[in-house]
Amino acid sequence: MEPSPTSHVVLGMLALGPKSGYEIKALVDRSTRFFWAASYGQIYPELRRLAAAGLIEGADRPQGGRKRMVYELTPAGRSTLRAWIEEPPETHELRDESLLKLFFADSGKAGARAALLAAKEKYHRGVAAQLRAIEAEAGKDPKRSTYLVLRYGIDFNDWIADWCKRERRRSG
C-alpha cells in the first residue's frame, strides 16, 4: 500500500492524538484545509486502508448510545509518517484558479483585470481574518509547527491581498 498525501494527513492528525474520522475532518477543516483539503469520502476509506495496513488501530469508543470509532497510530504508522516528513524529494504542487482567470483577463471585458484583483484581494483578506480568528481562539504557541503554518497562512494571505491592492492601483 503506497501512502498518498491523504494518508499522511490522516496519519499526521492522529500523531497529534487519537481521533475519530469525524474529528479528523473537523480538524482538517480548520487547519490544513487552507492548503490541503480532505472530504469524508477520502477520510473514512483511508482509515480502513491504514488500519488494514497496520499503520493505525481503531477501537470502539461510543459516546452514550452513539457509536464511535477512535483511531491511533501504531509504531509502524509513526515511522511511516516520520519517513514521509523527512523525505527530501517532495512535490510542490500548487493550484490557484484565481490566477488562471487573471492570466486570461485580457480576453475578458475592459474592467476584468481590476475586478479580478479586487475579488482576489477581498478573498485573501477574508482568509487572513479567518486565520486570525483561529489564532485568537487557539492561542499563540510559537514552538509548535502547526502554529508556524498558521502564521504562514496569515502572512501569506496578507501579502497576496497587499500585492493585489498595489497592482490594482498601478495598472487599474
Next chain:
Amino acid sequence: MEPSPTSHVVLGMLALGPKSGYEIKALVDRSTRFFWAASYGQIYPELRRLAAAGLIEGADRPQGGRKRMVYELTPAGRSTLRAWIEEPPETHELRDESLLKLFFADSGKAGARAALLAAKEKYHRGVAAQLRAIEAEAGKDPKRSTYLVLRYGIDFNDWIADWCKRERRRSG
C-alpha cells in the same frame, strides 16, 4: 457540457491564438503550470469535447508530412471564456504539500522543521529563477495580464523564500 477549469485553460490558450494540442501543452508548461497544470491526457480529450460542443473548431494544418490539427475559438467559445472570467463566485483552491509536511514537522525528528524550511526556501528560489528566465526571454510587457501573473509568480516565490529564511533563523 459543463466546462471544467481545464476547459478554460484550453479556451484561454486558444484565445491567445490558434494552436495545436502539442503547442497548448508546451505553453501551459511554461506559464500556467506554476499554478494550474494540464497533461496530454487532459488536453487531447478536452479538445475533442470542446469541438463537439462547438466552442472550438479544428482544421488540418500538417507541417510537411507531419499531421497536425490546429484549433481556434468559435464565437461561442469566446463568450464562454469571457463569462468564466467575469463570474464572481470562483473557487480559490490551494494545495501545497510542503506546508502539509511543515504542519506535521513536530512528529518528525529534531531537525525536521529547519530542513523543511530550507528545502522550501531552495525550491521557491529555484522557481523564481526559472520565472525570471522566462521573463528575460519573453520580455517585459506590463500591459498584458499574462505578464502581470508572471510578475506575481516572481514576487510570490521571492516572498515565500524570504519568509522561510526568516523563520529558519528565528526558530531554527
Next chain:
DNA sequence: GTACTCATGTAATATGTTACATGATTAA
C-alpha cells in the same frame, strides 16, 4: 418537536497522472 451536531459510510461521478504506443521531421 424541530433543528443542529455528532457520527459513519457508500455510490456515482469527475478529474487527473502515468505509462505506453505510434510515427514523422530535424539537427548533430
Next chain:
DNA sequence: TTAATCATGTAACATATTACATGAGTAC
C-alpha cells in the same frame, strides 16, 4: 545514424467531490 523534437492519442490507474443514506444525542 541517432537523438531530440513535433505530434496525437489511449488505457489503466489514482485521486477527489458530491450527494445521498442512516441514525443517535443535545439544545431550544
